Amino acid sequence: MPASVKPAAPVNRILRxxxxxxxxxxxxxxxxxxxxxCVYCHNPxxxxxxxxxxxxxxxxxxxxxxxxxxxxxxxxxxxAFCDACLTxxxxxxxxxxxxxxxxxxxxxxxxxxxxxxxxxxxGGECTLYPDFLKSFGSLAHERGKTFFLDTNGSxxxxxxxxxxxxxxxxxxxxxxxxxxAERVIRRSGYDIFSVLETLARSGxxxxxxxxxxPGLFDATALVDQVCRLIADTDPAVRYKLIRYxxxxxxxxxxxxxxxPEDALMERLADSxxxxxxxxxxx
Ligand code: SF4
Ligand code: SF4
Numbered sequence: 228m229p230a231s232v233k234p235a236a237p238v239n240r241i242l243r244x245x246x247x248x249x250x251x252x253x254x255x256x257x258x259x260x261x262x263x264x265c266v267y268c269h270n271p272x273x274x275x276x277x278x279x280x281x282x283x284x285x286x287x288x289x290x291x292x293x294x295x296x297x298x299x300x301x302x303x304x305x306x307a308f309c310d311a312c313l314t315x316x317x318x319x320x321x322x323x324x325x326x327x328x329x330x331x332x333x334x335x336x337x338x339x340x341x342x343x344x345x346x347x348x349x350g351g352e353c354t355l356y357p358d359f360l361k362s363f364g365s366l367a368h369e370r371g372k373t374f375f376l377d378t379n380g381s382x383x384x385x386x387x388x389x390x391x392x393x394x395x396x397x398x399x400x401x402x403x404x405x406x407x408a409e410r411v412i413r414r415s416g417y418d419i420f421s422v423l424e425t426l427a428r429s430g431x432x433x434x435x436x437x438x439x440x441p442g443l444f445d446a447t448a449l450v451d452q453v454c455r456l457i458a459d460t461d462p463a464v465r466y467k468l469i470r471y472x473x474x475x476x477x478x479x480x481x482x483x484x485x486x487p488e489d490a491l492m493e494r495l496a497d498s499x500x501x502x503x504x505x506x507x508x509x
Pocket of ligand 1: 286287288289290291292301305306307308309310311312313323
């Protein structure tokens with residue numbers, strides 16, 4: 228990754244237009260690196276930073292990768308985006324990552340500014356880079372755009388009022404009950420209901436998301452608890468119920484995970500409605 232101006236973040240991808248990452252048409256910056264290791268992760272290659280082991284260099288058919296002074300270099304102009312490097316990487320990482328300052332990331336979005344309502348930072352896990360977020364959010368506001376985050380719920384927003392202040396809206400994953408976290412996100416210390424309550428009370432929570440896979444955790448009980456909390460704090464928050472699908476999931480996990488039937492998704496959405504929470508099942 229080239230040297231850059233701080234505050235910077237490793238960026239996996241920038242989308243100039245998306246209608247599924249917050250309200251309206253938005254540009255999205257996907258950062259590299261995550262502090263969870265969700266069993267159903269659909270983009271496992273975004274989890275870790277590249278260790279420059281060099282294994283992927285050998286399989287690149289386009290000469291887009293090289294090892295220079297112990298660091299892997301990626302040439303986007305040569306890349307065929309065949310994903311061979313992602314498939315072979317033993318570290319759930321990617322060599323196609325650039326360290327970008329907030330200003331550099333914004334410069335790449337600049338051409339689409341007349342056509343978008345705002346910008347979203349997703350991941351990976353965006354809150355690993357709070358200084359980048361604050362700087363990027365400030366640049367978005369200077370351009371008259373809203374600034375949204377998509378987060379896994381690991382960040383203590385109550386300890387960072389500056390980040391909460393600059394953020395216009397948050398999409399929050401609720402992945403399981405804390406007691407099931409070791410199995411679902413493969414991490415301990417998952418205090419998701421406290422984060423959910425902080426964000427709902429702040430008025431910045433836009434959407435809660437849960438991936439549903441039968442047998443992984445008790446989705447009926449989890450969805451009900453989330454709905455009760457939303458109804459008590461900010462009933463305007465919407466709840467997106469996401470059907471687990473195997474695309475992109477590591478083969479060993481996909482072999483044991485199940486996709487829910489329509490009937491379960493409908494029952495979950497109905498239970499949200501009974502609590503007065505607007506839910507969409509996708
Ligand atoms: S996706 Fe990876 S392996 Fe394929 S051409 Fe690009 S750098 Fe090379
Ligand atoms: S992307 Fe993976 S395989 Fe390639 S150099 Fe980095 S850690 Fe090694």
